[in-house]
Every structure is written in C-alpha cells, then in structure tokens.
Amino acid sequence: MAIQRCFCGSAISFDKCCQPIVLGLQKATTAEALMRSRYVAYVVQDADYLIATTAPSHRRYYAREDILSWATQNQWQRLKIVNVTPTTVAFKAYYLDSDKQLQVHHEHSRFVFENGEWFYLDGDYFET
Numbered sequence: 001m002a003i004q005r006c007f008c009g010s011a012i013s014f015d016k017c018c019q020p021i022v023l024g025l026q027k028a029t030t031a032e033a034l035m036r037s038r039y040v041a042y043v044v045q046d047a048d049y050l051i052a053t054t055a056p057s058h059r060r061y062y063a064r065e066d067i068l069s070w071a072t073q074n075q076w077q078r079l080k081i082v083n084v085t086p087t088t089v090a091f092k093a094y095y096l097d098s099d100k101q102l103q104v105h106h107e108h109s110r111f112v113f114e115n116g117e118w119f120y121l122d123g124d125y126f127e128t
C-alpha cells in the first residue's frame with residue numbers, strides 16, 4: 001500500500017508528520033511545524049485546531065465561521081515554504097477557488113512561543 005505523503009508537502013508520511021499534531025497527540029516543536037500543521041488543518045477543514053493554535057491574545061480577531069468557510073470553499077492544492085526564521089514563516093498556499101481558478105495565498109506569518117507551545121500570532125498578506 002502506498003504511503004500517503006503529508007498534505008504539507010514534506011517527504012514524511014501524513015501519520016508521522018502533521019496528523020499527530022492536528023489530532024493533538026503531539027505539539028509542534030517549531031514555528032514551521034506549527035505553520036505546516038495549520039495548512040493541513042485547512043485541508044482537513046479543522047477550524048477548531050486553527051483557533052486552538054492561534055495565540056489566546058489574538059483569537060478575537062479570527063471567527064470560527066470565517067475560518068471554516070475559507071477552508072471549505074477552496075480546494076487546497078499544495079504548500080510552498082518560502083522562508084523560515086525561528087518565529088516567522090513566509091509561505092505560498094495554492095488553492096482552487098469556488099470557480100476552480102488557481103489562486104495563491106502568499107503570507108508572512110508570525111508565531112509566538114507561550115507556556116511551552118507555539119501559537120500563530122498574525123500575518124501580512126502579499127498580492128501575487
């Protein structure tokens with residue numbers, strides 16, 4: 001049986017890469033690992049995970065229904081990591097919109113390590 005590579009585009013199988021993180025069995029150990037798992041959460045439409053991994057101080061800026069509609073109205077194609085620092089990740093997420101047009105979400109995200117866990121803080125978006 002073929003091993004399913006992780007949706008985040010790593011060479012690792014899904015069940016050893018982002019799946020245990022999204023399921024809450026493991027913590028993301030780096031900002032990049034958290035970012036990858038959050039992309040996967042969009043693929044599998046897990047809005048609760050996306051809220052849980054947003055910094056508590058910033059959760060009020062993100063509505064669950066907005067996250068869920070953004071996750072479900074698009075077909076997520078692939079993730080490309082552009083640049084990584086210990087607390088930031090620049091990436092491009094490719095998706096088909098509701099008109100089946102290929103779009104690119106280009107974001108420079110910031111992360112924070114609080115109480116032993118990585119959280120998403122916010123991001124800048126770029127026109128592509």
Ligand SMILES: [Zn+2]
Nearest residue numbers: 006008017018
């Ligand atoms: Zn992964």
